Every structure is written in C-alpha cells, then in structure tokens.
Amino acid sequence: DSGVTQTPKHLITATGQRVTLRCSPRSGDLSVYWYQQSLDQGLQFLIQYYNGEERAKGNILERFSAQQFPDLHSELNLSSLELGDSALYFCASSVGAENSPLHFGNGTRLTVT
C-alpha cells in the first residue's frame, strides 16, 4: 500500500458529462501529480501541484482542471467527457524535493459510454 488514496475506484458515465476524481496524498507529501494511462498512450503526465500551487503542466486538455486544497488533497475535474477520455487516472504524491520518487495510488478507472 503506497499510502496514496484515490476515490472512486470505478466510474461509468455518459459522453458530455462531468466527473470529479479525488486523491489524498501520503502523509507528509506536499506534491500531487495526475497521470492518465490508456492502452495505446501509456502513462501521460497531466498536472502537478505543490503545497496548493500549480507547479507543472503536461498534456492536460482544456476540458480538464485540477486543484489542491489546503489539506493537500487534490481533485481532478473532467468535463464534456468524450469516449476517448476513458482511461485509468492515477494520482501520485511525493515530498516535492528534486529527485524524490513518486508513489502512486491505485487509480480511478473511468469509462465513458
């Protein structure tokens, strides 16, 4: 158990809808990262937060947004969902120092029908 908690484990929704994925980092970790994993693309970095502030942005669509709250948990909001958004969404956390390893949660499997 990595100590990173993600909810829900599974989510099934229809195209055009909006969903929120939630992540609680490991105790003491200040950085939270969101990744998308699909069969053909592998793990793609979406966005990173450090102590409540956005720190780095990767291949995140404009329809997606995230935030990190004062208690350090994070939420990833996905809107106007498309079939192609179906994927496994991982949250990871680290202490935030350079060269600190990331520890991943078990992911949320999103299915858009």
Add this chain to the structure above:
Amino acid sequence: EDKVVQSPLSLVVHEGDTVTLNCSYEVTNFRSLLWYKQEKKAPTFLFMLTSSGIEKKSGRLSSILDKKELFSILNITATQTGDSAIYLCAVSCGKYSGGGADGLTFGKGTHLIIQP
C-alpha cells in the same frame, strides 16, 4: 521531443531464468531515471538512478544507469511467477511548463510474463 523507449515490449520466460529489460532516453535537462513495477493497479517504485555506473540492488532486482550512452537496464535474476508485471521506466527531466522538477516522462513499459 523528449522520449523514453523501452525494449522489449513484451517478454515471456520460464521461472528461474534471468531477464534484462532495457530503457533508453533522449531528454533535455536529465535529472533522474526511475523504474516502476505495475501489476494490476498502481505502479510500485523500484529504483531511482541519478549517477552513472552505480548499481542499485534490491534482492533479485538490480539496475544501472549509463548517462553517456543514455540508457538503463533492469536485471531480474532467478525469476519467479510473482515477477510477472509491466515494468515501467521513467525519466525526470523538468520538461514541463512551470519548471516542475518531478513530472515524469514514462516509456510504454515491458510486459514480462514468467511461466512456471
């Protein structure tokens, strides 16, 4: 464009065999290379490598980095069926906007199957 390439993409061996998984990278501003093991769910951290030529070892797994030739290998000796997983290589290179130090670029993984 930064990239991480793993080979082979899949590998099937028998229990007891030794395997070598490869990871090559082309990135700017390299910081570190990490190996993860992914079974059914979360990728699990194995090693972080920052210096060339220094082997990291944990039980039957070991890894080494060559920063001159831009590659790393992950060795697993005396393989067991529990080693069956996808092994992911990732590089931290600070490429993403905002200067984030830790956003990782992942390879597509090597799917390792150990047959009894």
